[in-house]
Amino acid sequence: MEELKKTVEALIFVSETPLSAKKMAELFEDASERDILEAARELADDYERRGGGLCLVEVGGGFQFRTIDSAAPWIQKLRGGKPASLSRAALETLAVVAYRQPVLKSEIERVRGVDVSAALKGLLEKNLVRIMGRKDVAGRPIIYGTTKRFLEVFGLRDLSELPTLREMKELTGEEGEGLE
Amino acid sequence: MEELKKTVEALIFVSETPLSAKKMAELFEDASERDILEAARELADDYERRGGGLCLVEVGGGFQFRTIDSAAPWIQKLRGGKPASLSRAALETLAVVAYRQPVLKSEIERVRGVDVSAALKGLLEKNLVRIMGRKDVAGRPIIYGTTKRFLEVFGLRDLSELPTLREMKELTGEEGEGLE
């Protein structure tokens, strides 16, 4: 294997958060961001073709090694404790923040029709949502948005990867609701 | 790749310490320690043959992924330039300065209940806190405040964008609900 590709693999492996090609490029003198991006994507292909227990994904603006999902039950057994999971209230609140950001609490509450304080607080604590600042209107309400961690947790490269909101979809014929 | 081998790879990857075949065997009902040992050694061979940036080594009675030696200088470089997070003491001191500025050291110490010299020094060095002046009283104590860099790190336009305690209380007031 080419030296650069090896090093890129090692760097992504040791990084705690998704590692961007840009950041890696800062370390090298004789490799461009483009070379690195190419090496990393080749690696991702290698892992996919190999079909092992690991995969290399592009997420949150960088690259990260992850386990395949079929291994999840065993990993949970190894680690013990409950798997991380979000309640419906949290997921709905998160969805509104993700699609409507920068967004005010009052707007989230208007959309969901309920008080969202507790859900919002939980999302802030989980570092999925962040405080972006204040809006320059009377009362200067706090503006919320999603974090990089949000992209990482949901395996998104960036916000544009979120599926389009099916806002005007007909409701009739939509059966089998509820979270799966 | 065989299912057991994939799972073994994923398990070793997520384990913080070298993972023994014995411990893995406890997770499976239909795989013996011997099967697992075999799968793990096969994996180690695969990685060696592949000659990439990672290797699977048998250490301390278990298996662990490691980066290859030749990547060490780059990893060090990556870690060296890595933005450090603030310790709890630093973050708490910074919080008091941010919310109570212009503030004296004695006031920060009264609030935090501990000596804050070291924490303040660190924050001054990191350019998050600055000396705003001296109070014209006996001893001419130093007045502290936050810097522009502080605003940058927290992504704020100005200090008035900081959430107030009341706003946070509104979020945290409700118990239960939301996330689990």
Next chain:
Amino acid sequence: MKEGVPRLRLTRLARVWSVPCIMDYRIKLDVFEGPLDLLLYLIRKNEIDIYDIPISLITEQYISYLDAMKSLNLDLAGEYLVLAATLLHIKSRMLLPVSEEIDEEEEDPRADLVRQLLEYQAFKEAAIDLDRRKMLDRDVFTRREACDHAVEAPEGPVREIGVFELVKAFQKVMSGLPTADLNLDISADSMSLSQRISEVLDLLNERKSLTFEELLGEEGDRRVLVYTFLALLELMKMRVARAFQQGPYETIRIWLAVELEGGDADWKN
């Protein structure tokens, strides 16, 4: 709550809807995420076209649902009652005779509610989509650093920190103080004052002395004007700044009462 539980409950709910009993209502209660969710459920259950909701029927079912919850002494969030009132209002408007001429221009009384329902429905689906993704630490996992305590490097950049972490830290510190000290009223205003104090200090440090007019004249904004004045008072109270006036009607001049620390760029940045 375990994953998958909501779906299970909803299925069960659909099955038992026609035979209400205490346990079922209890189950139903935490299935719905609010009044809109309940309304969507009723619409779906009755196989109604959302663009043409039979308001009487839905209102009746919605209210009898609330009654059932009340009779069980279950906590009924105010939001449920607000929607009940909205439904009754729409119902009464639908009963009014519509004159032919304005018929075209006047919007269907249900239009707002339909829009709200459709919007909520879209986000509900988006939430389901999110939940279906491979979620980190639930479906997929990454390596964990063996021991990564926040060790402070004396130099080097600082990681970006969320504002929430800072407030939490402050909350934690304040929670250790007697309530008299809590001063929960740290408002956006006092933060604006801090900001202005810092700016006035910088200005004084740069120029050594300023006239009152120069200081106030910096910005035209009335709010800033007030903060500037308050900042000045605060600085004088702290005995950092002093104001002198030669005589009545003379210009007021502001001075730094003390030398600021050297010319170190560090704290001016």
